[in-house]
Amino acid sequence: PLITYESTMSNGAPFLGTGLSPLGFYPVVPSVDWLNRLLPLGVTTIQLRIKNLSPEETEDQVKQAVSLARKYRCRLFINDYWQLAIRHNAYGVHLGQEDLEDADVAAIQKAGLRLGISTHSLEELGRALVYQPSYIALGPIFPTTCKSMSFGPQGMAKVATWKRLSPCPIVAIGGLKPEHVTELKSLGADGLALISDVTEAENPEERACEWLRLVEP
Numbered sequence: 001p002l003i004t005y006e007s008t009m010s011n012g013a014p015f016l017g018t019g020l021s022p023l024g025f026y027p028v029v030p031s032v033d034w035l036n037r038l039l040p041l042g043v044t045t046i047q048l049r050i051k052n053l054s055p056e057e058t059e060d061q062v063k064q065a066v067s068l069a070r071k072y073r074c075r076l077f078i079n080d081y082w083q084l085a086i087r088h089n090a091y092g093v094h095l096g097q098e099d100l101e102d103a104d105v106a107a108i109q110k111a112g113l114r115l116g117i118s119t120h121s122l123e124e125l126g127r128a129l130v131y132q133p134s135y136i137a138l139g140p141i142f143p144t145t146c147k148s149m150s151f152g153p154q155g156m157a158k159v160a161t162w163k164r165l166s167p168c169p170i171v172a173i174g175g176l177k178p179e180h181v182t183e184l185k186s187l188g189a190d191g192l193a194l195i196s197d198v199t200e201a202e203n204p205e206e207r208a209c210e211w212l213r214l215v216e217p
């Protein structure tokens, strides 16, 4: 059977919870400081996406993030650094298509970590589904300034297509704003991932609470 989001891949950590629960509001943040700010608000899924730190600093961040996520019972996905995610027993790993070539996906799954994979086209979706991921991310839905991408905006309607073709949950990402929540949910999005709408908000905590109210009422 296909591995679904909360089913067979338990790494035994006590905070994981059981049963299907949607990914919901899924902030993607560049440092553990952000976990300190957002997890106390009740965020249930988060991604630590570290770029350009030294190996020592990166490992320290991952370690601290795992410990905070356990404390707040939050599902923590580590972007890119799958070996550190395994070593420190994070909830999951998020990988892009280019990372899949080098990562040992079997080792990630054997260690019981969940796996999320980015996709930007049907071809990438097909490639990603071979790994039986815990979720598939589709992006960018709208133009984004947080990542330079060779794929243009996908638009919201593709969420429904991805949903139809995928046995696993779908996470929408890229330029998302609170006003998109209703439509994205009705198209079948299981998770809404975003960076700047929270990290660049005037009051990020308040903005995160607004997202939580809209996405996980």
Ligand code: TZP
Pocket: 028, 139, 140, 141, 143, 144, 145, 146, 147, 173, 174, 175, 176, 193, 194, 195, 196, 197
């Ligand atoms: N992958 C696709 S779009 C994106 C990533 C990491 C950036 C999302 O950032 P924002 O600020 O929510 O558009």
Ligand code: MG
Pocket: 079, 080, 094, 095, 096, 099
């Ligand atoms: Mg990557």
